[in-house]
Amino acid sequence: MTASSQTYQFQTAPQIIGGAGALGRLGEALRLDIPVRNALVMSQPSMFKQGFVTQVQSQLEKRGIVCAVIRDVMPEPTxxxxRDLCGRFRDSRFDLIVGLGGGSALDVAKLISVLLTNEQDVEEMLGVDKVExxxxxxxxxxxxxGTGSEVTPNAIVxxxxxxxxxGVVSRYLLPRLVILDPLLTRELPHHHTAATGMDAFTHAIESYISNKANPISDTFALESIRLIxxxxxxxxxDGGDMAARERMLLGSMYGGMALTGSxxxxxxxxxxxxGGKFNIPHGVANSMLLPHVMDFNKAEAGERLRDVAEAMGLEGASRNAEGVIRQIEQWTRELAIPQDLRTFGVSGEDVPALAQAAMKVTRLMQNNPRAMTVEDVEAVYRLLLP
Ligand SMILES: NC(=O)c1ccc[n+]([C@@H]2O[C@H](COP(=O)([O-])OP(=O)(O)OC[C@H]3O[C@@H](n4cnc5c(N)ncnc54)[C@H](O)[C@@H]3O)[C@@H](O)[C@H]2O)c1
Ligand SMILES: [Fe+2]
Structure with a gap:
């Protein structure tokens, strides 16, 4: 390996408890590692219906911890x-916030944690290192x-x-403890399994070809690609295939670790x-765009995409960028992810405004291995309006 031409850093959660049944170790972990008296649990209706909120609450209460619970964090939180959730708890004194659910619940838990200790409004935190x-x-x-949010310093608003x-990006968003229990993902419906799984895969592949890729992010990205x-x-x-569920959850966490660095x-x-204008779920939007953006990128990222092909187990004539793109297209068909933006109410007239908005996401655009002009971006959106 030649020496890298740039420096890099890596920072993630300090403690992870994983494996089927890991949720049962929450109370014990708190006793040993985090002294707590008042906790706030941020969760989603699906977690309540499946009994996981009660499971968390009873473990906390057994330790004498007073618990407040929010069961209805909205998907893709605005x-x-x-602000509304934060307003409800402005005068409370919590010493622990638990995020239990999909990326939306985790991101909200992370944001409430810093909003309650800072005088800032959530919009003043947007960007990199703005949390005081x-x-x-x-x-x-x-x-x-899917999101890997449990190990990233990011939260998306x-x-x-x-x-x-x-995104709000701040080291203060990193958690004290992560519990990675595949039993929680068993009832995740097919379409969410598809979309969130493709989000995780997108994290890994984008991290690996990012201009900021480095030896640490590469290691996590390739293992994430291999597992997913x-x-x-x-x-x-088969959502009940717990071996596959566990590997997906690990793949997703490794994808988060990869993007933390790159x-x-x-x-x-x-x-x-x-997502912002047409409410297209994050994972669906990513999987629709992924093959087309990789096709655009292959002129600059061909060699890296060959490594991706190898990690995906593609062989012979498929061990290259084309093979990766074809495989992604096949997955999107098998996972029943739409390939036409009209399904979500987008029309050709929306393309210029979408492209202008995407160009403003410079934090991510500058990581892309092949620079994109506004015309290039418009062309990609138009491929999804066949
Ligand atoms: N912070 C990060 O690093 C990061 C990275 C990528 C995406 N995100 C953000 O995360 C959000 C998306 O998160 P997500 O894709 O995990 O979905 P989500 O949290 O929005 O959940 C989607 C739906 O699935 C349901 N659900 C979740 N887990 C379930 C389960 N086990 N069983 C049954 N139903 C379940 C939820 O209640 C919800 O209705 C977006 O806002 C996205 O922008 C954050
Ligand atoms: Fe994502």
């Missing part, structure tokens, strides 16, 4: 929703194998009036306006 002070310690417990999604490629269809077809790139930048 700034207003986050550390937050309340968090425990993050993912129930989708939807801004409907700007028709965009923007071999398990995404199995987890989709950032994602143009796929995510182009996906944000589709």
């Amino acid at each position: 700034a207003d929703h986050i 002070k550390p937050g309340i310690p968090t425990v993050l417990i993912p129930s989708t194998a 939807t801004l409907p009036d700007q028709e965009l999604k923007i 490629s071999r398990n995404i269809l199995a987890a989709y077809r 950032g994602t790139a143009a796929v995510h930048a182009l996906a944000y306006p589709l």
Whole structure:
């Protein structure tokens, strides 16, 4: 290996408890590692229905911890929703915030943790290193194998009036503890398994070809690609396949670790306006864009995409960028992910505004291995309006 031409850094969660049944170790972990008296649990209706909220609550209460619970964090949370939740707890004194659910619940838990210790509004935190002070310690417990949010310093906020999604990036968003229990993902419906799994795969592949890729992010990205490629269809077809579920959850966490070091790139930048303006779920937007952006990137990232092909287990004539793109297209068909933006109400007239919005996501655009002009971005969106 030749020496890297740039320096890099890597920082993630300090403690991870993993494996089927790991959720049962929450109370014990708190006793040993985090002294707590008052906790706030941020969760989603699906977690409550499946009994996981009660399971968390009873473990905390057994330790004498007083618990407040929010069961209805909205998917793809908006700034207003986050402000509203924060307003409800302004005068409370929590010493732990638990995020239990998909990326939306985890991101909200991370944001509430810093909003309650800072005088800032959520919109003042948007961007990199804008959060002024550390937050309340968090425990993050993912129930989708998708965002990897449990190990990233990022939280994504939807801004409907700007028709965009923007990230808060701060080391203060990293949790104290992660619990990675595949049993939580068993009932995740097929379409969410597909979309969130493809989000995780997008994190890994974008991290690997990012201009900021480095030896640490590469290691996590390739292992993430290896695990997700071999398990995404199995987890989709049979949600009860716990071996596939566990590997997907690990693949998703490794994808998060990869992007912590290297950032994602143009796929995510182009996906944000589709989420912000047309409410297209994050994973769906990413998987629609992924083959087309990789096709655009292959002129500059051909060699890296060959490594990706190898990690995916592609052989012979498929061990190259074309093979990767064909495989992704085949997955999107098998996972029943739409390939036409009209399904979500987008028309050709929307393309210029979408492209302008994507170009504003410079934090991610600058990571893309092949620079994109606004015309290039428009051309990619138009491929999804056949
Ligand atoms: N912070 C990060 O690093 C990061 C990275 C990528 C994406 N994101 C953000 O995360 C959000 C998306 O998160 P997501 O894709 O995990 O989905 P989500 O949290 O929005 O959940 C989607 C739906 O699935 C349901 N659900 C979740 N887990 C379930 C389970 N085990 N069983 C049944 N139903 C379940 C939820 O209740 C919800 O209705 C977006 O806002 C996206 O921008 C954050
Ligand atoms: Fe993502």
